[in-house]
Amino acid sequence: MARTADFTPLAALLLATVVSACLGPATSPPEPTASASPGPTVDPVERRFTSRRLAMVTRSIDEAGVHDPATLAAMRAVPRHLFVPTSLLDQAYENHPLPIGYGQTISQPYIVGLMTAELELEPDDRVLEIGTGSGYQAAVLAHIVREVFTIEIIAPLEEEAAARLASLGYNNIRVRVDDGYYGWPEAAPFDAILVTAAPDHVPQPLLGQLAIGGVMLIPVGPVGLYQELWKIRRVSTEQFDSVSLGGVAFVPLTRNAP
Numbered sequence: 001m002a003r004t005a006d007f008t009p010l011a012a013l014l015l016a017t018v019v020s021a022c023l024g025p026a027t028s029p030p031e032p033t034a035s036a037s038p039g040p041t042v043d044p045v046e047r048r049f050t051s052r053r054l055a056m057v058t059r060s061i062d063e064a065g066v067h068d069p070a071t072l073a074a075m076r077a078v079p080r081h082l083f084v085p086t087s088l089l090d091q092a093y094e095n096h097p098l099p100i101g102y103g104q105t106i107s108q109p110y111i112v113g114l115m116t117a118e119l120e121l122e123p124d125d126r127v128l129e130i131g132t133g134s135g136y137q138a139a140v141l142a143h144i145v146r147e148v149f150t151i152e153i154i155a156p157l158e159e160e161a162a163a164r165l166a167s168l169g170y171n172n173i174r175v176r177v178d179d180g181y182y183g184w185p186e187a188a189p190f191d192a193i194l195v196t197a198a199p200d201h202v203p204q205p206l207l208g209q210l211a212i213g214g215v216m217l218i219p220v221g222p223v224g225l226y227q228e229l230w231k232i233r234r235v236s237t238e239q240f241d242s243v244s245l246g247g248v249a250f251v252p253l254t255r256n257a258p
């Protein structure tokens with residue numbers, strides 16, 4: 001079963017208030033009067049985002065073939081609109097990737113759902129993600145597992161994601177700026193590894209940091225073209241089984257200059 005990570009609803013509400021301030025009241029539909037709905041007042045804009053999020057998860061994840069309950073619950077919980085640029089808020093719950101600056105993107109929700117489910121996570125797992133980006137995928141993982149380690153190569157993106165995740169109360173995610181090709185050796189082995197940028201080969205250091213029995217998901221292929229999404233299971237110290245989950249399109253895994 002999914003375990004909910006420590007999450008501060010107050011922090012989310014505060015951030016949501018800032019977001020709703022950016023959106024302005026003109027975009028809000030008419031709301032029922034307070035007397036018609038007793039109980040605590042929920043920001044109307046936030047309520048609209050929540051209903052769009054629930055609809056997106058049903059239509060673009062569950063009905064699209066990803067039925068893992070922990071993945072669905074996590075994606076229903078994580079406010080994706082707080083991980084996209086404010087200029088793109090209206091598209092936060094559409095099923096496509098969005099630019100997040102520096103030539104990078106937040107992944108398409110369906111791909112996040114597929115990869116999360118295929119990792120076969122357990123509540124006690126420790127997971128490594130390569131390619132923090134906005135921090136959205138890390139947040140989804142953090143609702144399901146004990147601890148998430150995530151590495152981003154672009155320093156300003158790493159800083160933004162770390163601040164965003166902290167302000168939302170995710171205290172089981174560790175973020176670092178580095179070249180993720182080498183993984184996070186001090187924290188290895190990992191029960192699962194998720195690579196969200198595409199190299200042209202599987203990095204040997206990441207294979208070495210996968211626990212026996214663990215699963216790695218990684219898109220592999222030439223830069224700028226479609227890649228193949230591989231699911232690699234470490235069967236023993238020396239043996240890895242891999243299966244292709246089909247074609248995907250990720251930004252390239254870049255490397256620090258030597």
Ligand code: SAH
Pocket residue numbers: 104105106107130131132133134135136137138151152153154157178179180181196197251252253254255256
């Ligand atoms: N998982 C992210 C989206 C990933 S986009 C999210 O949920 O928003 C891919 C990210 O991988 C980009 O931010 C890119 O800068 C980063 N990246 C590319 N090469 C990398 C490397 N060698 N090490 C770590 N991060 C890398």
